[in-house]
Amino acid sequence: MTDMFEQGCDPLDPSLGAIMGERRQLINLAYRLLGSLAEAEDVVQETYARWYAMSRQQQDAIEVPGAWLNRVASRLCLNVLSSARVRRELYVGEWLPEPLPEPSEWIGGRADGFTIDPADRVTLDESVNMAFLVVLDAMTPAERVAFILHDVFCYPFAEVAEIVGRTPAACRQLASSARRRIHAGRTPATPPVRQQTRIVNDFKRAWEAGDVSALIGLLDPGATAIADGGGRASAALRPIEGAERIVRFMVEIARRLRNLTILERTVNGQPGLVLQQAGVTVTVAALQIEGERIKHIWAIRNPDKLRPWTARRPGGRGRAGSA
Numbered sequence: 001m002t003d004m005f006e007q008g009c010d011p012l013d014p015s016l017g018a019i020m021g022e023r024r025q026l027i028n029l030a031y032r033l034l035g036s037l038a039e040a041e042d043v044v045q046e047t048y049a050r051w052y053a054m055s056r057q058q059q060d061a062i063e064v065p066g067a068w069l070n071r072v073a074s075r076l077c078l079n080v081l082s083s084a085r086v087r088r089e090l091y092v093g094e095w096l097p098e099p100l101p102e103p104s105e106w107i108g109g110r111a112d113g114f115t116i117d118p119a120d121r122v123t124l125d126e127s128v129n130m131a132f133l134v135v136l137d138a139m140t141p142a143e144r145v146a147f148i149l150h151d152v153f154c155y156p157f158a159e160v161a162e163i164v165g166r167t168p169a170a171c172r173q174l175a176s177s178a179r180r181r182i183h184a185g186r187t188p189a190t191p192p193v194r195q196q197t198r199i200v201n202d203f204k205r206a207w208e209a210g211d212v213s214a215l216i217g218l219l220d221p222g223a224t225a226i227a228d229g230g231g232r233a234s235a236a237l238r239p240i241e242g243a244e245r246i247v248r249f250m251v252e253i254a255r256r257l258r259n260l261t262i263l264e265r266t267v268n269g270q271p272g273l274v275l276q277q278a279g280v281t282v283t284v285a286a287l288q289i290e291g292e293r294i295k296h297i298w299a300i301r302n303p304d305k306l307r308p309w310t311a312r313r314p315g316g317r318g319r320a321g322s323a
Contacts, residue, residue, distance in 0.1 A: 035097030092231030147178030
């Protein structure tokens with residue numbers, strides 16, 4: 001991330017601390033709107049660039065700088081979402097949101113040589129679990145922005161209308177439509193986290209042991225697995241449907257990937273799995289559990305989406321799979 005001081009900002013400016021103090025809020029907002037940490041960071045950087053491109057007189061005329069920053073970031077996100085639909089038509093295979101680790105697991109180094117600022121760490125709650133983000137990604141850009149701003153960040157519809165460029169009544173309808181999509185995709189019986197953790201642990205152990213029967217028993221018969229390699233890593237180009245087909249694919253992965261280590265990790269606030277080779281994360285898998293079985297697996301393999309996960313970590317939890 002470019003240091004704002006390098007852009008000619010006055011380090012003695014008393015307003016600088018308050019302005020930069022909005023950064024975490026902006027990152028949280030932009031990630032929920034875009035499902036991409038990299039794009040969220042770009043949006044936040046552009047938002048600050050626009051602030052510091054204004055004269056001091058123009059800045060002083062803005063009564064609530066934080067509100068201005070959030071409006072600009074939201075509009076930029078809307079533009080990114082609109083263009084993303086075209087870009088994703090050219091994406092190799094399935095596109096999935098970028099997975100996030102538990103804050104304590106966040107790796108401090110970035111692949112581009114910069115340090116990840118603690119302000120870039122997204123707050124994990126229900127609005128960033130993978131199932132929720134996948135449903136959001138199926139919405140129109142306007143639906144997604146209206147819903148996130150109003151239902152998650154409590155913006156009044158009058159403010160949402162200014163950002164989306166529609167009337168408050170139209171924004172109310174957009175949010176209502178988005179809400180129906182969320183309710184339609186909601187798991188009817190999500191077990192408590194402790195129970196989810198047990199199921200994920202059983203799944204990990206069965207995968208390590210190559211126990212096909214146990215793996216099939218832990219998956220819903222109609223389970224779906226989706227992988228995102230983006231053309232940068234090998235991955236199934238289409239969803240894999242059915243417990244038996246998924247298990248055959250998993251066993252094949254374990255056979256091909258030597259020295260595979262499977263770790264239990266929190267992924268977007270919920271129990272998930274991380275696959276490592278030689279101490280380097282190559283796959284992050286988010287899971288959706290219904291009742292006692294795993295219904296959906298989202299496996300992110302595109303290395304561009306694994307920056308917070310990819311540094312070596314000594315003595316990681318887990319062991320090499322025996323499959």
